[in-house]
Amino acid sequence: MIVELPDLDASQALAHRIAADLRSGDVVALTGGLGAGKTTLARAIIASLGHDGEVPSPSFAIIEVYDPPSVRLPLVHADFYRLEHPSEADEIGLDDYRQGAALLAEWPENAGGFAHEPGCLSITLESTENGRRAIVRAGMDWLGRGSWT
Structure with missing residues (x-):
């Protein structure tokens, strides 16, 4: 499915x-080049889940965790840009963070990818002449x- 994102309202x-x-x-799983709109x-998404505060980019911390009542379900926001090998996701305890939580994964390919999981919604963001485009695979x-679908 392709979703055109001409402005922030569409995103x-x-x-x-x-x-x-x-x-x-x-x-x-959010993929796309630098500045494509992943964060x-x-x-x-985090705001739509009910979070009403600052949402720091996990670029340096790699993982930010959001728990109820701040959001409607436990959530992990991860940015894997700095990982050099998928095994590093194991080293930071990603599986432990994921227990009972949903995962928003930026640069998922650096953590070995998640597209093989039945619960993965893969979104590739691209810049276009009219804003951005999301290519969504469920x-x-x-x-x-x-x-x-």
Whole structure:
């Protein structure tokens, strides 16, 4: 599915759709070049889940955790840009963070990728002449929710 994102309102609308269908165990894998809008979309998803505070970029911390009541479900926001090998995701305890939580993963390919997981919603963000475009691929677990076919 391709979703045109001509402005911030369109990105926020996509984030709201994702947040409405997001469940514990899911992964939203955000790919795209530097400045493609991965963190902007992740922040909008976190806000759509109910968080009403600052959402720092996890670029340096690698992982930021959000727990209820700040959000409607436990959430891990990770930025794997600085990982040099997928084994480093294991070293930082990613599996422990993911227990009972949803994961927003920027630069997922640096952590070995998540597209093989049935609960993965893969989103590739591209810049276009009219803003941005999201190319969305839904894992099997997403197909019965909303309109992710």
